[in-house]
Amino acid sequence: MSAALGKDLVGLEQLTADQIRLILDTAEPFKEVSERPIKKVPALRGKTIVNLFFEASTRTRISFEFAEKRLSADTVNVAASGSSVQKGETLVDTAKNLEAMRIDMVVIRHPSSGAAQFLGDRIRSNVVNAGDGKHEHPTQALLDLLTIRDRHGTIAGLKVCLVGDVLHSRVARSNIWGLLKLGAEVGVCGPDTLVPRAIEELGVCRFRRIEEAIEWAQVLNVLRLQLERMEMGFIPSLREYYRVFGVTLDRLEKAPRPLTIMHPGPMNRGVEIDSRVADGPHSVILAQVTNGVAVRMAVLYLLAGGRPELADAAKRVGGTIGGTE
Amino acid sequence: MTRPVILRGGRVLDPSRGLDERADVLIQDGQIAAVGSGLGTPDGAEVRDVRDLVVAPGLVDLHVHLREPGNEDVETVATGARAAAAGGFAAICAMPNTDPVTDNQAAVGFIVRQSGRAGLARVYPIGAISVGEKGERLSEFGEMVGAGAVAVSDDGKPVVSSHLMRTALEYARTFEIPVADHCEEPTLAAGGVMHEGLVSTRLGLKGIPAAAEEIMVGRDILLAELTGGHVHLCHVSTRGSVELIRRARERGIRVTAEVTPHHLTLTDQACEAYDTHAKMNPPLREAADVAALRQALRDGVIDCIASDHAPHAYDAKEAAFDDAPFGIVGLETAFGVAHTELVLGGTLSLPQLIARMSSAPAAVFSLPPATLRPGAPADVVVLDVTTPWTVDPAAFLSKSRNTPFAGRTLTGRAVLTLVGGTIVHAAAVPPRR
Numbered sequence: 001m002s003a004a005l006g007k008d009l010v011g012l013e014q015l016t017a018d019q020i021r022l023i024l025d026t027a028e029p030f031k032e033v034s035e036r037p038i039k040k041v042p043a044l045r046g047k048t049i050v051n052l053f054f055e056a057s058t059r060t061r062i063s064f065e066f067a068e069k070r071l072s073a074d075t076v077n078v079a080a081s082g083s084s085v086q087k088g089e090t091l092v093d094t095a096k097n098l099e100a101m102r103i104d105m106v107v108i109r110h111p112s113s114g115a116a117q118f119l120g121d122r123i124r125s126n127v128v129n130a131g132d133g134k135h136e137h138p139t140q141a142l143l144d145l146l147t148i149r150d151r152h153g154t155i156a157g158l159k160v161c162l163v164g165d166v167l168h169s170r171v172a173r174s175n176i177w178g179l180l181k182l183g184a185e186v187g188v189c190g191p192d193t194l195v196p197r198a199i200e201e202l203g204v205c206r207f208r209r210i211e212e213a214i215e216w217a218q219v220l221n222v223l224r225l226q227l228e229r230m231e232m233g234f235i236p237s238l239r240e241y242y243r244v245f246g247v248t249l250d251r252l253e254k255a256p257r258p259l260t261i262m263h264p265g266p267m268n269r270g271v272e273i274d275s276r277v278a279d280g281p282h283s284v285i286l287a288q289v290t291n292g293v294a295v296r297m298a299v300l301y302l303l304a305g306g307r308p309e310l311a312d313a314a315k316r317v318g319g320t321i322g323g324t325e
Numbered sequence: 326m327t328r329p330v331i332l333r334g335g336r337v338l339d340p341s342r343g344l345d346e347r348a349d350v351l352i353q354d355g356q357i358a359a360v361g362s363g364l365g366t367p368d369g370a371e372v373r374d375v376r377d378l379v380v381a382p383g384l385v386d387l388h389v390h391l392r393e394p395g396n397e398d399v400e401t402v403a404t405g406a407r408a409a410a411a412g413g414f415a416a417i418c419a420m421p422n423t424d425p426v427t428d429n430q431a432a433v434g435f436i437v438r439q440s441g442r443a444g445l446a447r448v449y450p451i452g453a454i455s456v457g458e459k460g461e462r463l464s465e466f467g468e469m470v471g472a473g474a475v476a477v478s479d480d481g482k483p484v485v486s487s488h489l490m491r492t493a494l495e496y497a498r499t500f501e502i503p504v505a506d507h508c509e510e511p512t513l514a515a516g517g518v519m520h521e522g523l524v525s526t527r528l529g530l531k532g533i534p535a536a537a538e539e540i541m542v543g544r545d546i547l548l549a550e551l552t553g554g555h556v557h558l559c560h561v562s563t564r565g566s567v568e569l570i571r572r573a574r575e576r577g578i579r580v581t582a583e584v585t586p587h588h589l590t591l592t593d594q595a596c597e598a599y600d601t602h603a604k605m606n607p608p609l610r611e612a613a614d615v616a617a618l619r620q621a622l623r624d625g626v627i628d629c630i631a632s633d634h635a636p637h638a639y640d641a642k643e644a645a646f647d648d649a650p651f652g653i654v655g656l657e658t659a660f661g662v663a664h665t666e667l668v669l670g671g672t673l674s675l676p677q678l679i680a681r682m683s684s685a686p687a688a689v690f691s692l693p694p695a696t697l698r699p700g701a702p703a704d705v706v707v708l709d710v711t712t713p714w715t716v717d718p719a720a721f722l723s724k725s726r727n728t729p730f731a732g733r734t735l736t737g738r739a740v741l742t743l744v745g746g747t748i749v750h751a752a753a754v755p756p757r758r
Contacts, residue, residue: 013527090640090643090644091644091645091648092640092643092644110645111647112645112646112647112648113528113529113530113599113645113646113647114528114530114599114645114646114647115645117598117599118599118644118645132529133529133530133647134529134530134531135528135529135530136529170529173527173529196521196526196532198521198522198523198525198526199526201523201526202523202526202527
């Protein structure tokens, strides 16, 4: 149990600014671990972690798995297909069975909003939300925050705009909470079909034209447009979406300043983002991926009871990061 | 014949006659024999001292789900009628979304017989509007009414086809029964699990906008006007619906409406932390809706309170919010919640609340009047409106426990319920003060 973060990481809404900063600061020394020839520290040696993925995921699952392995944890991956889940087992039974195997942590991704909290409320193990429905994806927002901080030195006062399908996006919700708590100004931009009306009540600015968002923002976080949104009638066509809301080089060239370009992946090139923008000099999309491993190491380390100052000391002396108490 | 019962010295509240006075009530041969002060005690009568208590007509609930036939693990006619009696209800109306659907005279007759066997609260069946609640063709209203149905409804599902709703309203006129509708525009509500608003946006749950209900309320009012039929709007939940009903009634359209205790007292904030006990359809709305519903109930724009008692298996709500079923049990908390929040909260007087839970709903479905008039069947409730009690779902007589009011301290509870002169519920420990 960790006093620093509580038992679980369900979302950024529940965290304080200090807790978010603690995670980002703890991630700093872990960045270096991934740059070593032997990418391993013994911080979570002997801990068992289950990666419980009820939804397909490549990047997030691999990122968590690397984070766990680089902390020396023992990990098991459970995917929904072929598991007892597909055989009709309920989430509560899955939770009880995991508990019965005395595991230390569960990383869960689930299509239902609230699933991570549901699990966390029912088992003693630490639970990390790796994306629950349309609710939150806290580690994605944390890695976004770390990447913004790396690029701009600070987050407070920065203007960050989320572009695209905010309605269905857990990445958007986590980013909004994290950015607001750290003092950024937050914008959202997209058609009204994909941006819920009540979002403004959270304290964000609303843009209906991408040109206005680009003129306002210093950072654009371009959300993935799920291709099935077109079939569901939220937008008439991908072609028109790109024409009206696409983050293109032409539009960015008209901006008063260069904008930092982010994307949580996987990208639809030519739908929400121009390839030349994604591959351009202001894109930090791959830095986000790199930071993802460090941030997840920090979260797992802190939830397992690791002391932030140990991680920091390890960095200063270039030594190893020790076990948890 | 059961023993005569004399209820001595209670506050007798009979909204059917505007009566509110301290009096004795004598019940003999299944009927109210006399109401007055200093009544003599007939030989062999059971005397109950009900000073400090309220004596009122047995409560009436127009909207319950009893799950029999089809899901008897969760509730039966008998257990539902027992829970009703414990909640002070002498009569309840059972919705037809059973399995198989109560959409023919044999099925209606089955409910009537099960009710008779149970011998507790009276259970009046509601027949389905359409065969199998499929929304395609009309069920046999005439035969169902002959077997005991008091209304028709496809509750649980909206009547999607406006043509079907029109013909139902027209055809029902012959039998002088109301058509009760669950108002929900299905394409707007599709996939929704709670009210669409700030809370749903934060929780990342698909919302059901208020307009999904109001479109159908508006449609049903227009069709009632077109046909001259009587439409009854189930569990109204939005301030927009209230405005539509208010205007329709001003124009003399035959529209009646009910509201649940939970929509009168809870908002979508109850869904915080993904509490599945706050998942119901229609969903819990916003504070402004609650205020409008309370005002409408007080003004009589909404006729009555109905529980929408919806039992579910003990583990059904133990799921992610998206996967949990809609609905809560309500028979055993309806009066307590309404009394605590509305009477002690200052929205309604006690006589008004009693009217909205007895004489008014009975009138909406043209049931035998809820009254303490001598000569009427002795459906009577004795209510303790001063002693606080705490909701303990484990103590419910319903088979199900799914309530958002667990642990709440309420004031207002039935201590004695009589149906046709027979005591069908007596609180385990009579209050002594």
